[in-house]
Amino acid sequence: MKEDHKTTIENDKKENPEDRIFTIPNGMSFFRIILIPCFVWSYSGIHNTILTAIFLILSGLTDTLDGWIARRFHMVSNLGKVLDPLADKLTQGAILLCLVVEYPLMAMPFFLLLIKEIVMCTTGLMAIKKTGRVDGADWHGKVTTFLLYFTAILHVFWHDIPQQLSVGLIILCTGFMLLSFILYTVERVKMIKGKK
Numbered sequence: 001m002k003e004d005h006k007t008t009i010e011n012d013k014k015e016n017p018e019d020r021i022f023t024i025p026n027g028m029s030f031f032r033i034i035l036i037p038c039f040v041w042s043y044s045g046i047h048n049t050i051l052t053a054i055f056l057i058l059s060g061l062t063d064t065l066d067g068w069i070a071r072r073f074h075m076v077s078n079l080g081k082v083l084d085p086l087a088d089k090l091t092q093g094a095i096l097l098c099l100v101v102e103y104p105l106m107a108m109p110f111f112l113l114l115i116k117e118i119v120m121c122t123t124g125l126m127a128i129k130k131t132g133r134v135d136g137a138d139w140h141g142k143v144t145t146f147l148l149y150f151t152a153i154l155h156v157f158w159h160d161i162p163q164q165l166s167v168g169l170i171i172l173c174t175g176f177m178l179l180s181f182i183l184y185t186v187e188r189v190k191m192i193k194g195k196k
Helices: 002-013 024-045 049-072 078-100 104-131 139-157 163-192
Strands: none
Touching: 024 049, 024 078, 049 078, 049 139, 078 104, 078 139, 104 163, 139 163
16 A cells, blocks of 8 residues: 555656746747847848848748657647747748738738737637647648748748738738638637547
8 A cells, every 4th residue: 555655756746748848839939039030130131132041941940840859759848838839920920020011911811810819818828828738730730830930931931922912911811810810719718618
């Protein structure tokens, strides 16, 4: 009986893998945050298209890889579930803000992103308080992220992009962002009400 009690105590002392902080995916998320002032400076400061695109591609690649590495090598952590989307949203907001100067229609996804994240943070905290769980990104969030990166990189490279194509891509991004906003809100409300 004592032996069983001792084993239970030892198991309780073992670190929960999801409580880890220092992981490769988390490092990649921090790296993406560090890249934000780099591409803002290269785009708005020195107007270097190539360098800006390199920073954005690096950010997009690390965003894709960190999730794969976390799942493939069992490095999923609660910090990563918060840090990864935070890095995404800060990056997306900074990209859109830079592009608004040349492409005023970019204000549409920028303000929707701002509203979406305020609501998502509020409902997310309420869901965590209710369930003690932090959920990762869903398919619609990943599609929205891909579309935003694709649209941003295309606008950075292609200064004389046809207006119809530019408008179409911006509307497509905004549409997916709105869809993602609605689906995440419904999911969070269900979690808060204890229906999920």
